[in-house]
Amino acid sequence: MSLKLADKISLTIHDIAFGGEGVGRIDDFVVFVPFVIVGEMVEVEITEVKKNFARAKLLRVVTPSLERVTPECRYFTQCGGCQYQHIDYAAQLRFKHKQIADLFERVGKISREVVAPVLPCPSPYGYRNRIMIRSQWNGPAKKLEIGFIGADNKFVVDIEECKIAEPAISEQIKNVRANPPPKGGVKVVLRIPPEGWDVPPDSFFQNNFFLLPKLVETVRGFLRDGGAKHLADLYCGVGFFGIELSDLVESFVGVEYDQLAIKSARRNLVSRKITNGEFISAKVEEVLPELMQKFSAEKTSVILDPPRKGCQPETLNLLRETRPAQVIYVSCHPATMARDLNILCADGVFELARVQPLDMFPQTQHVECVADLRRTNLASQHEMNSTV
């Protein structure tokens, strides 16, 4: 059967792909459908046909899954922020775990067994401490829309509250709406500042305070097990991991290219009276060669917490050459993480000991992962080979 735009068909959903779309098949041809659950039979309308797959919009759920629940948000399916509000929370965690294990196996060439179950967020709604509100002039309706980019990825959907944001943020949305920006195209960041941390308004900070203690505990456990004396906290923002873990090492250094964040990191260090760390304002890829010369590799752990696009190839290559004792990779994007882990582990240079996913972003397609990589005995293997 060849599919055409606007065809109406029924299909059964077999999987939920990374990104949140359900996967159905018509004669082995893949059809992606949003807002569905594995096992559901659905009626859909084809909206896009490509060479190897099609996309469709959901018309009707014929046989609903037992894991289907009522979304809390009235904008769900129009707003582009959430993909999973229709799925029971325990099932969301299961689907995310499978997506990570699939990506690690396919992209990372890594055994899915290393991926632990996803740690849940104690507050699956009302958790986000930072959101970005956009505005866009709606010509036909002659109205300024104030809200989030829609699920269509084109237009701003007008919203009055966000159910995944902390309630105090929804209060701030009311203020923005009461004093609207004069024109479209304006972005306003709303955030609740973290207690005890100096953070510039536009700099990064972890955006879920509810699961943050578990994230720190996870990285702390990995670092303690690694037993290194020195820590390089790369992509350090306002110094969060380096400062939180400073008691575990003799010395640490944080690297970050956001100069205002580094100024805050230094203030965060001073306000806690921590004296065994320093912060460098630079691009990781530029400063890493010098840094790895300073620390002896076998006594050093490196934390990588890059943005969604992952690490620069030169950063990964340098880590492969210098081979620190441990690399703890923290990521909010499992696909780029799997790609980078594959590079780090190629030829057995590093070994992936374990991966702990944490649901820092319930109701959405996103998930955080922390990986513990150890340097292997490659050098001694080479030596043994050369003496044989």
Ligand SMILES: C[S@@+](CC[C@H](N)C(=O)[O-])C[C@H]1O[C@@H](n2cnc3c(N)ncnc32)[C@H](O)[C@@H]1O
């Ligand atoms: C996901 S955030 C992590 C921040 C920090 N580890 C934390 O937990 O708060 C990534 C950070 O990397 C910084 N960054 C992105 N590319 C960089 C680069 N090439 N060199 C240095 N810093 C970079 C960003 O400014 C951002 O602060």
